[in-house]
Amino acid sequence: MVPPLVFLPPEFFDREADVVARALLGVTLRHERDDGVVSGRIVETEAYLGPHDPASHSAAGRTARTWHMFGPPGTAYVYFIYGMHWCLNAVTREDGYGAAVLIRGIEPMEGLPRMRARRPKARRDRVLCDGPGKLTAALGVDRRCDGWSLTGGSALSLVQGDAVPDAEVLVTPRIGISKAVDWPLRFVWSAHSRAV
Template sequence: MPLSVDFFNRPTLDVARDLLGQRLVRMIDGRRVSGRIVETEAYVGPHDTASHASKGRTPRTEVMFGPPGRAYVYLIYGMYHMLNLVTEAEGFPAAVLIRAIEPLEGLEVIQANRAGIRQARLLTGGPGRLCRALQIDLSLNRWDVTRGERLWLEPDAPVPPAQIARGPRVGIAYAQPKDRAAAWRFWIKDNPFVSR
């Protein structure tokens, strides 16, 4: 049973924290490939200068203003896809970036998609890496992840609060100081797949 719209239609910081431990599932050529989410980042509203939404509503960011539970997939540096999940009420632009997963199912598919990578943590430890491993690209932008097809999330083992760490987000030097300092990145302590 996939996570419902209600899971995503909540404050983004709560969703970012609660996504830790949930299972991200992708169907690839009829094979189920999945991983446990171990690292996330929250991007909250038009006043968060680290968020794409701070530049206003554009064709690229339109999905962030849409209903919760949609995938916001975009390309950086012309080569790396990033997977975000839209949160909060429709009209308020917010999303959670999935930064890292720990592989659970379909390891041979993940390894084939990340050919040449020998270190296990480098298979899916990082937002671009996990998208390559799970073949997540622009064709999944705006995808409804609550449908249980192609790409979705399932409830899994909850992470005890004592095992969750938080700190500033990564790679947002362009943002205002208050947004650079915001502790809106969440990760599972001591998990080897966390990107940093």
């Protein structure tokens, strides 16, 4: 028997983004499609705290692009970046606030052959999902998922996992941003991530 899937409820996400970012380590991100299930355990995240956080997309206000970042807790916010890549966030705090957690890395679990097919340039499984644009490609996540619920009401969901001890969590500044560059809002599950 396979244990039932326990989806993270909306209340899980109705907290500050840094708290949720830390708590998402070890959680399974799961995409269920016609051709099968693809999933992985979250090993790296970043928190974007809200309109007062200069590095946050919500700092520029609610536009068509950032619309779903202001949605209810547990919403998927998916955006297009550098003309090529999709990035997946989980919205945190209350409806209308504008905070989110960027999923930066997962450890592949189910559907390895499908991930490899969607990431033909990855020569080794170690680099299949070790970046925000890589994991969305491997999972088949794109603009269609923008605004979906991650709490069990859609094909894309977050499933409860075993707790990750503090001793295995690394906290660092965020990557690839130009504002608030030293805020310690990046969380890495060191035992399962190649990233420093």
